[in-house]
Amino acid sequence: MNRRTAEVERYTLETQIRVQVDLDGTGKGKFRSGVHFLDHMLDQVARHGCMDLEVEAKGDLHIDAHHTVEDIGIALGQAFAKALGDKRGIHRYGHAYVPLDEALSRVVIDFSGRSGLFYEVEFPRDRIGDFEVDLFVEFFRGFVNHAQATLHIDNLKGLNAHHVAETIFKAFGRAVRAAVERDARTAGVLPSTKGLL
Known part of the structure; x- marks a missing residue:
């Protein structure tokens, strides 16, 4: 069975990004974005998304x-779209609830071919260290617009901003893992009655 891998390079006047993804990997990650808290969150995605x-x-x-x-969100979305190809044989949908102490988040994703972000998260403070929490929505918007996915992110409870962020990214990884997993019963079949995703 072919491994689903992709590499994307995105160069603008503002950023130079390289993203490599193996959807059939084991949870290994290597991150050098210069944004340390985002690197920590991406490590959660890799580990929990396997x-x-x-x-x-x-x-x-x-x-x-x-x-x-x-731009990392954009490049990651492009890499997913490339690695998934025509999406034949995948589950397409995935969801996960993840707790961390007092925090609980739910993430639901559909690799539908239609981009949409529905983000209901209120952080208890504006920053985690030097990271502005407003930037999370920009990351996920970039991802869905280029992965052509519909993504619902809901933080259900949480008092600690770090815990809230971590539950979101862990749940995102687990939801994505479920959605892109190959379904042995529908191998080679597109998970849509339209015949196109």
């Missing part, structure tokens, strides 16, 4: 992390 993920980025961090975070 995918191998490598991200290298150089961005205009002297301004802020916005362009770097958003």
Whole structure:
């Protein structure tokens, strides 16, 4: 069975991004984005998504992390679209609830061919260390627009901003893992009655 891998390079005047993904990996990650908290979150995605993920980025961090975070989301979405190909034989849908102490988040994804982000998260503070939590929505918007996926992210409870973020990214990894997993019963079949995703 073919391994589903992809490498994407995205170069703009603001950022230089390289993303490599192996959807059939074992959870290994290597991250050098210059945005340390995002690297920590991407490590959760790789580990809990059971995918191998490598991200290298150089961005205009002297301004802020916005362009770097958003463009990593875009490149990751492009890599997923490339690795999934025509999506034949995948489950297509995935969901996960993940707790961490007092925090609980739910993530539901559909690799539908239609991009949409429905993000219901209120953080108890504006920053985690030097990371602006507003940038998470930019990351996920970049991802869904280029992976052509519908993504629902709901934080159900949480008092600690770090815990909230970690439950979101762990749940995202687990939901993605479920959605991209191959279904032996529908091998080679497109998971849609339309005949196109």
